[in-house]
Amino acid sequence: MRNTDRAVGAVLGSAVGDALGAPFEFGLPGVFRERFPDGVGELCGGGGWDPGEATDDTQMAVLVGESLLERGGLDLPDIFSRFRRWAAADPKDIGLQTEQVLLGGDPWDLAASLHFQVNGRAAGNGSLMRASTSAVYFAARGRTATMDAGRRIAALTHGDGAAWEGTAILHELVRVALLGEDPLAALPATLAEVAPEHRERWARVLDPAWHPDDATEFNGAVWPCLGSAVWALRTTDSFEEALGAAVDLGGDTDTVAAVTGMLAGAVHGPDALPARWTSELHVPLPGSAGRILRSDDLRDLARSLAERGESGDELPGPPHE
Numbered sequence: 001m002r003n004t005d006r007a008v009g010a011v012l013g014s015a016v017g018d019a020l021g022a023p024f025e026f027g028l029p030g031v032f033r034e035r036f037p038d039g040v041g042e043l044c045g046g047g048g049w050d051p052g053e054a055t056d057d058t059q060m061a062v063l064v065g066e067s068l069l070e071r072g073g074l075d076l077p078d079i080f081s082r083f084r085r086w087a088a089a090d091p092k093d094i095g096l097q098t099e100q101v102l103l104g105g106d107p108w109d110l111a112a113s114l115h116f117q118v119n120g121r122a123a124g125n126g127s128l129m130r131a132s133t134s135a136v137y138f139a140a141r142g143r144t145a146t147m148d149a150g151r152r153i154a155a156l157t158h159g160d161g162a163a164w165e166g167t168a169i170l171h172e173l174v175r176v177a178l179l180g181e182d183p184l185a186a187l188p189a190t191l192a193e194v195a196p197e198h199r200e201r202w203a204r205v206l207d208p209a210w211h212p213d214d215a216t217e218f219n220g221a222v223w224p225c226l227g228s229a230v231w232a233l234r235t236t237d238s239f240e241e242a243l244g245a246a247v248d249l250g251g252d253t254d255t256v257a258a259v260t261g262m263l264a265g266a267v268h269g270p271d272a273l274p275a276r277w278t279s280e281l282h283v284p285l286p287g288s289a290g291r292i293l294r295s296d297d298l299r300d301l302a303r304s305l306a307e308r309g310e311s312g313d314e315l316p317g318p319p320h321e
């Protein structure tokens with residue numbers, strides 16, 4: 001399998017996880033298996049979501065991916081202004097912290113840190129959920145560069161360094177998976193690159209002995225969210241099983257499944273994604289004149305990101321006179 005195929009698996013897998021989990025958001029553990037006792041889940045819709053409709057997780061991932069392609073690299077103010085335009089268009093769902101940071105009126109480079117200073121809590125999972133496109137784009141630049149990009153994009157909306165480090169870890173695990181290697185085997189080397197003050201807490205939730213029941217916070221927080229996604233990948237043998245395990249945990253199901261789908265899609269590849277899911281998937285994009293992306297659009301986006309990321313293009317220079 002080529003790494004561009006795995007990149008499609010990561011981007012499309014995350015979107016499918018988002019759509020699978022959305023109807024179960026804030027539900028109790030076990031509800032998904034109760035609904036689909038034979039283990040074959042469907043994109044069933046519910047809770048305000050149409051069957052196959054992706055939520056803010058995937059919408060924001062698309063915004064990041066399109067910025068990287070159109071700007072030819074990481075343009076943080078551009079990503080922030082795309083986020084802001086989207087947030088102002090009243091998406092069906094938006095994380096509380098993300099909404100406050102984006103619509104608070106502060107400049108892009110201060111908004112998240114000012115919010116963190118006032119609120120003291122900014123370790124939500126909202127920077128993990130949108131990371132598929134940036135993880136695919138920066139993978140070819142190597143471990144240090146992709147982890148750094150993960151941190152910087154996370155910091156646009158999340159002032160807590162725990163969220164930066166979690167996004168950096170996720171970027172790196174996707175990079176390893178795109179190479180056809182085992183991201184679980186890469187955990188020790190990845191943790192060694194985590195900022196020392198955050199390392200121990202991350203090591204705990206990524207340890208093979210950790211179970212989602214051990215979580216000390218709701219899985220809307222960054223640690224149990226990524227910990228649960230890694231657990232779902234570790235304890236299953238297929239894309240479909242991994243996503244079922246993730247959604248069945250309850251809580252912030254769309255985001256835990258979006259992160260799980262990002263990893264499982266990169267590991268198992270795009271052919272492991274059930275066609276009955278990808279055919280139903282659609283991503284409305286508030287603030288973009290009614291655009292709705294389908295699976296083929298996400299495949300194209302993922303391939304372009306993988307190819308352009310590889311070419312190492314940087315910010316376009318000033319326009320020619």
Ligand SMILES: [Mg+2]
Binds near residue numbers: 056093255
């Ligand atoms: Mg969501």
